[in-house]
Amino acid sequence: MDAVPSLKELRQMAELKALETSSLIRAGVDSEEILSRSVASFKDTYQPLLVDKVFTALFQTYSQWFIAAVRNLLEPGSAIYEEPVSVASIGDGQVIRRMNRLNLSEDLLNEYKTAIGCLAQECGSQMVQAGAAGKDAREVLVNFNLAATKLEFDFGLTEQESLDTFDLFSGQVAKEVDRRLSSDD
Structure with missing residues (x-):
């Protein structure tokens, strides 16, 4: 074709x-x-x-x-x-997802990890800013979770890649929040 x-x-x-x-x-x-x-x-x-x-x-x-x-x-x-x-x-x-597709190459998987890391940093930053302004940070997290899901679809992660990187976003958000909170002290 x-x-x-x-x-x-x-x-x-x-x-x-x-x-x-x-x-x-x-x-x-x-x-x-x-x-x-x-x-x-x-x-x-x-x-x-x-x-x-x-x-x-x-x-x-x-x-x-x-x-x-x-x-x-x-x-x-x-x-x-x-x-x-x-x-x-x-x-x-x-979406009808292909579970039989090829795994991402190491380069593409690293590009995804970099992109999700940048998204996590921005999410952590905005959550701390929302908290400092007295706003509910959960809405920020929900919006960024949607963006992280879209990023996963954009990269076309296989089911296994999705499982392997499941904790990547939340772990990096938590690290960014901790980093920002400890640097504000």
Whole structure:
């Protein structure tokens, strides 16, 4: 694959796979198994090559169009094609994450650790400032936890990398708070 399929190509792919699938369904093959295999073949082809949000948007669009095409082939006019799913509409909680992707190289993992360290320093600093101003520092921490989660998604950490670095952010925030509080004495 040299490029992400265009929407026109994606629809053609869905319709072609639907034609094959509907023929098998009409022949009496178990429809759930066929539908599952058809969707799995799309995942096998494209998921390893695309970033998670892009893949999620394409996969959701393909799935919707594939199911609509199958329905229309089995019962003409029974389904409509929904609008394509945009990448921007995919929230972090909706992302289909690749657990089979490669681990980050040492250089990229170090870049992540540096970035999370900078985020932790800023968080610690703002927490101390909020406390000194008589404000609740928990809101600062919540916002920075969200930023740390986004950073993890941006770097595409595998499940194991995420587990290995789980305590990195909170530990560095605590160190920064301690450092700032002890330097203010």
